[in-house]
Amino acid sequence: MAAIATLDRAAKKGVSAVQQYALISGRALGNLFQRPFYGADIITQADIIGVGSIPIVILTGFFTGGVLALQSASTLAQFGAAAVTGQLVSFSMIKELGPVLTSLMVSGRNASGMASELGSMMVTEQIDAMRALGTDPLKKLVMPRITATIIMLFFLTIISDAIGILGGAAVSVFLLGQDSSQYFHTTYQSLHYADILQGLFKPLIFGLIIATIGCYYGMTTRGGTQGVGRSTTQAVVVSSVLIIASDFVISRFMIGLFGR
Amino acid sequence: MSQAAVAPEIKQDRPDEPAVVFENVTIGFDNKPVLDNISFTVKPGETRILLGPAGVGKSVLLKLTDGLMRPDSGRIFVFGEEVSAMPEEELFALRSRIGIVFQEGALFDSLTVRDNVGYRLMEEHLPDEEIEQRVVEALRFVELEHTLDRFPSELSGGMRRRVAIARAIITRPDLLLYDSPTGGLDPITSTTIIELVIKQRDVYHTSSLLVTHRLQDAFVLASHRFNREANKMEPLPEGHTDPQTSFLVLNERKLAFDGSTHDLVHSDDPFLKEYLS
Numbered sequence: 001m002a003a004i005a006t007l008d009r010a011a012k013k014g015v016s017a018v019q020q021y022a023l024i025s026g027r028a029l030g031n032l033f034q035r036p037f038y039g040a041d042i043i044t045q046a047d048i049i050g051v052g053s054i055p056i057v058i059l060t061g062f063f064t065g066g067v068l069a070l071q072s073a074s075t076l077a078q079f080g081a082a083a084v085t086g087q088l089v090s091f092s093m094i095k096e097l098g099p100v101l102t103s104l105m106v107s108g109r110n111a112s113g114m115a116s117e118l119g120s121m122m123v124t125e126q127i128d129a130m131r132a133l134g135t136d137p138l139k140k141l142v143m144p145r146i147t148a149t150i151i152m153l154f155f156l157t158i159i160s161d162a163i164g165i166l167g168g169a170a171v172s173v174f175l176l177g178q179d180s181s182q183y184f185h186t187t188y189q190s191l192h193y194a195d196i197l198q199g200l201f202k203p204l205i206f207g208l209i210i211a212t213i214g215c216y217y218g219m220t221t222r223g224g225t226q227g228v229g230r231s232t233t234q235a236v237v238v239s240s241v242l243i244i245a246s247d248f249v250i251s252r253f254m255i256g257l258f259g260r
Numbered sequence: 261m262s263q264a265a266v267a268p269e270i271k272q273d274r275p276d277e278p279a280v281v282f283e284n285v286t287i288g289f290d291n292k293p294v295l296d297n298i299s300f301t302v303k304p305g306e307t308r309i310l311l312g313p314a315g316v317g318k319s320v321l322l323k324l325t326d327g328l329m330r331p332d333s334g335r336i337f338v339f340g341e342e343v344s345a346m347p348e349e350e351l352f353a354l355r356s357r358i359g360i361v362f363q364e365g366a367l368f369d370s371l372t373v374r375d376n377v378g379y380r381l382m383e384e385h386l387p388d389e390e391i392e393q394r395v396v397e398a399l400r401f402v403e404l405e406h407t408l409d410r411f412p413s414e415l416s417g418g419m420r421r422r423v424a425i426a427r428a429i430i431t432r433p434d435l436l437l438y439d440s441p442t443g444g445l446d447p448i449t450s451t452t453i454i455e456l457v458i459k460q461r462d463v464y465h466t467s468s469l470l471v472t473h474r475l476q477d478a479f480v481l482a483s484h485r486f487n488r489e490a491n492k493m494e495p496l497p498e499g500h501t502d503p504q505t506s507f508l509v510l511n512e513r514k515l516a517f518d519g520s521t522h523d524l525v526h527s528d529d530p531f532l533k534e535y536l537s
Contacts (some may be wrong), residue, residue, distance in 0.1 A: 125362045125363070126367075128323065128328050128366065129360075129366035132355055133355070134383065136349075
């Protein structure tokens with residue numbers, strides 16, 4: 001009986017967590033079109049999340065593109081297809097690695113930042129103080145973070161894709177001695193709109209996941225500084241796993257839709 | 261202390277209407293009851309001191325009053341409006357008439373003292389000059405006008421609590437809620453804070469609900485008045501207490517006492533006798 005009671009409690013806790021997550025995210029997004037509009041807070045968050053993430057996104061993109069070219073060129077050479085290294089790099093970067101790796105980097109940097117910042121505010125009663133002072137924290141704190149993350153992750157992914165293809169080019173041309181015009185030609189020629197669409201749709205969903213999970217764990221933090229640490233870790237773990245899992249679902253859906 | 265122009269505005273439609281009414285309020289967390297069937301009233305201009313052992317639910321009661329939490333059952337009215345049944349959006353408007361001082365101050369640590377105190381006015385997009393003027397007035401009331409550009413982390417515990425009081429009174433609220441304003445402070449700083457509470461009570465007659473577990477602070481509040489000429493608090497004549505100040509005592513989820521200072525000190529209740537001793 002005790003086991004059933006424990007199971008019952010755990011199930012209720014799980015359902016309640018999902019309900020709370022949906023409520024926080026839904027109400028925050030619903031606030032986007034209601035006054036007052038916190039435009040300045042969106043800009044501030046866009047600067048912190050977007051501009052602040054540019055260095056890590058550039059580094060990650062460049063080396064991912066580079067290592068992709070390095071690894072695939074030797075395999076492709078076995079089939080006499082080393083000339084399509086550019087195609088493979090651009091396909092992989094634009095459809096998968098660009099969106100996923102950029103999101104994982106931003107998740108590590110910003111989902112944790114959101115959870116710890118909002119969590120600290122929660123345990124020091126600053127969130128309650130904000131409500132007592134007549135401001136809706138979902139409007140003032142959560143909505144700008146979600147909006148800024150979705151918009152900025154979209155552009156960060158484009159930067160990552162471009163830098164990744166350049167990284168692949170650098171390795172192909174300078175290390176593997178391939179022809180640069182051939183690399184860029186195969187890169188460009190093989191891409192279809194469906195690939196671009198797939199690559200640019202993903203960061204919109206991943207941005208939503210990062211911000212809502214980060215804010216959810218922040219806004220539900222309990223238990224002092226230890227609780228803040230727990231929320232921060234959980235936010236990164238859960239958002240990373242959700243990014244990878246949803247990537248599979250979106251890819252399957254897009255392949256079904258566009259046939260590639 | 262300066263008597264800055266933080267003057268109250270009479271906004272109540274019905275002046276005799278109670279500021280706060282609790283009707284059979286019950287709340288619990290994780291299946292553990294915290295407050296059970298609590299009923300009391302705060303009349304206009306009245307200061308009610310809420311006493312009780314630590315962890316008895318005093319802060320919860322204050323958050324219920326401000327609509328930051330909702331009761332499991334029972335009703336709570338503030339200025340005639342049922343906060344226990346209002347949606348959050350409507351509560352934001354009502355909260356503009358309520359000032360709250362949190363246990364640790366709960367100042368926004370990434371904002372300066374100026375931005376903390378003027379937060380509400382900035383959110384209302386008042387002109388910068390008016391915000392500056394009112395922030396300085398509120399800070400002058402707590403004698404901290406020199407700390408405008410400092411961050412909360414650069415202030416002492418007592419100063420942070422005084423800034424929190426300035427933030428609570430800047431909108432000239434009709435009801436003030438103090439959550440252990442002297443908790444964790446040394447006796448001298450505590451007296452400074454209590455003097456501010458007495459000043460607010462006697463100069464502006466704001467209805468208030470003050471939570472504390474320090475009996476000494478509670479009795480200073482009941483036995484002192486603010487002398488506007490001397491600009492400091494002074495004891496009332498021997499045997500006299502402030503008629504507008506009365507007590508509530510919480511114990512084991514229930515309201516153990518609701519009455520005047522005289523009734524409290526002369527109560528035969530064994531718990532109260534032991535608690536007060």
